[in-house]
Amino acid sequence: MATITSIFPVQSRHSRFLNRLLLSRKLQLLLGFHLTIIFPALAIWGEAIWNGADSDQLVTLFAITLAYWCSLTVLQCINQLPGTLGYFLSIPVTSVCFATLFTMLRLMSFEPSETLFLTSYFLTASFSTVGYWVAQHYRELKLAVVPYGKAPSLCHIPGVNWHSLGSPGLDNVRVDGVVADLYDDLPPEWEEFLADCTLHRIPVYHATTTYEWLTGRVQLGHLYENRYGSLQPDxxxxxxxxxxxxxxxxxxxxxxxxxxxxxxxxxxxxxxxxxxxxxxxxxxxxxxxxxxxxxxxxxxxQGMGYTENxxxxxxxxxxxxxxxxxxxxxxxxxxxxxxxxxxxxxxxxxxxxxxxxxxxxxxxxxxxxxxxxxxxxxxxxxxxxxxxxxxxxxxxxxxxxxxxxxxxxxxxxxxxxxxxxxxxxxxx
Known part of the structure; x- marks a missing residue:
């Protein structure tokens, strides 16, 4: 008997090994760590630092490493929110993180290297800004849309490369995810297609949820789907x-x-x-x-209750x-x-x-x-x-x-x- 994968061949957009390697956040963090901390430290202090670094040098290395990690972590968390442009936020976030760590060291009577701090700050801000700018301009989100229920109405939302499906298959088109109205009564072949997507690690998103994380809004007409309990604040x-x-x-x-x-x-x-x-x-x-x-x-x-222009x-x-x-x-x-x-x-x-x-x-x-x-x-x-x-x-x-x-x-x-x-x- 034929398997589902043979009937509905699908592939994730970044499933190739080289894609996964280049897009790996761990690899990017490691590369950035060497570019913004290790290489500047070797250039400023030389190899002698690894043999006999004093306490201020060690504290400086620890502080800029922490500032680097905090900067990229904060940017990563904020960049997941709707309408966020990471390259606009990278400089202010990096500035606050590095300035906070530098000030704390001074208050604790340490003498951190200002040269290394400034160099690492500049490189971290540049690295994160360029990285998010490239991601924004060359990695546009690409989503396939199942033509049932509310899913097709999302195709008007800008900033996404929408791919409307006419049959249950991607036809060798690589996408970041598939959007479907999971509350609609989908035909069996489309349900099998969505199961196959999940099997091949292609995310399947519900239409209402997709609308929320793309627009930053919860539609009033579909509020019943969220249930009042899910709208309770933490x-x-x-x-x-x-x-x-x-x-x-x-x-x-x-x-x-x-x-x-x-x-x-x-x-x-x-x-x-x-x-x-x-x-x-x-x-x-x-x-x-x-x-x-x-x-x-x-x-x-006296004036009217509302204004014009x-x-x-x-x-x-x-x-x-x-x-x-x-x-x-x-x-x-x-x-x-x-x-x-x-x-x-x-x-x-x-x-x-x-x-x-x-x-x-x-x-x-x-x-x-x-x-x-x-x-x-x-x-x-x-x-x-x-x-x-x-x-x-x-x-x-x-x-x-x-x-x-x-x-x-x-x-x-x-x-x-x-x-x-x-x-x-x-x-x-």
Whole structure:
């Protein structure tokens, strides 16, 4: 009797030995270790280091090795998240890792080699940037699509080389994976084809899951597939997250308080009215709380509930600046200290808007299963949204964050928030 593999011949895209060798992360780490640490150390100190290295030299080698490993590990974890370009993040991540290790050594009264540190830092940043750039431009994801259910609708998503299948076979086309609607009633020959793909180590992805990791959103129309239990956030990480919030705020207050003082003076000098704006908003588990912001609007002007073309006559001159660079959000750090909010999470809506959205947006209140945040996944991906259509998309981002909440996702949001502050993306 013929086997399945003879009926449906398939091959993984990178199944050849040379492909597996070149794409091996362990080999890349080993190659990078020699290029960024071993060779520079030999060039600067010579072979004498291996015979009689002093304590500072040994500590320097250990520190740059740790910084190198941390840099590539962090980049690897973040690069797996949707829409991430590793070559854009390699320099800031490498800079933070090497600067942190160098500072720690100085605080511990060691005298690390500045020349070797700088050389290794430059080579690590260059190695990771070039590596991720090559991977991004010459290793485009290639996915085959089974023509049943929701799977074909994914072919409009950019950044992927889609290969639509007309029959249960790849016809010698090498792909990174196969996408199928596993909840659809597939014909027996297609089920055998998917089994054969698994046998040959070609990943088979469910259509809904593929949509999530390609777009960073959870579709509201298919929320029932996720089950409410799978959208429960990690309670263990929530405790760690609360500690990190407090630690970050206490560490940065000396830098932030002068900015807040200057902002308060500018608001007071521009015209009458309070410095702070307060409003009741819906928070954790649908409990109302009072949010604090710097006032950015005139107190004696009326306007429509929504703006057109990002223009609003109620916003002051100072308000336009502090809104663009998110300075108006700084008083919310005290909301975080009180426990009303977190640094990262879905943005809180006013009570009126929250009740209004609940009538028109399915599952809206479920976003309150976590603490609201000063910045969030929807803000860095989408920007400001007010209308129902925009809120639907925003809610898809919020649900993705709740489902995949983790340190690495929060770290990516922090990085993109810094970009947002510098560029003014999504302000109004």
């Amino acid at each position: 309670e263990g990480y929530e405790m760690i997250k609360r500690y990190l919030d407090l630690l970050t705020i206490l560490a940065t207050l000396p830098l932030i308080l002068p900015i807040m003082a200057i902002t308060a003076i500018a608001i007071r000098m521009e015209g009458p009215g309070p410095v702070l704006f307060t409003q009741q908003r819906m928070g954790f588990q649908c409990q109302p709380f009072t949010v604090y912001k710097f006032r950015s609007m005139y107190i004696d002007q 990002n223009e609003d006559p109620r916003i002051t001159r100072v308000g336009k600046v502090i809104r663009k660079y998110r300075v108006d959000e700084l008083p919310q750090l005290f909301n975080v200290l009180k426990g009303d909010m977190s640094l990262i999470g879905p943005r809180p809506e006013s009570m009126d808007l929250a009740h209004w959205y609940q009538k028109d947006v399915p599952f809206f209140h479920y976003r309150h299963v976590v603490r609201p945040g000063i910045s969030g996944w929807a803000q860095v991906e989408q920007g400001y949204a007010a209308e129902v259509d925009g809120m639907n998309q925003k809610l898809e981002y919020d649900f993705y964050y709740i489902k995949n909440i983790s340190f690495w996702l929060d770290l990516l949001i922090v990085m993109r928030t810094i970009r947002t502050v510098l560029t003014g993306f999504g302000s109004r």
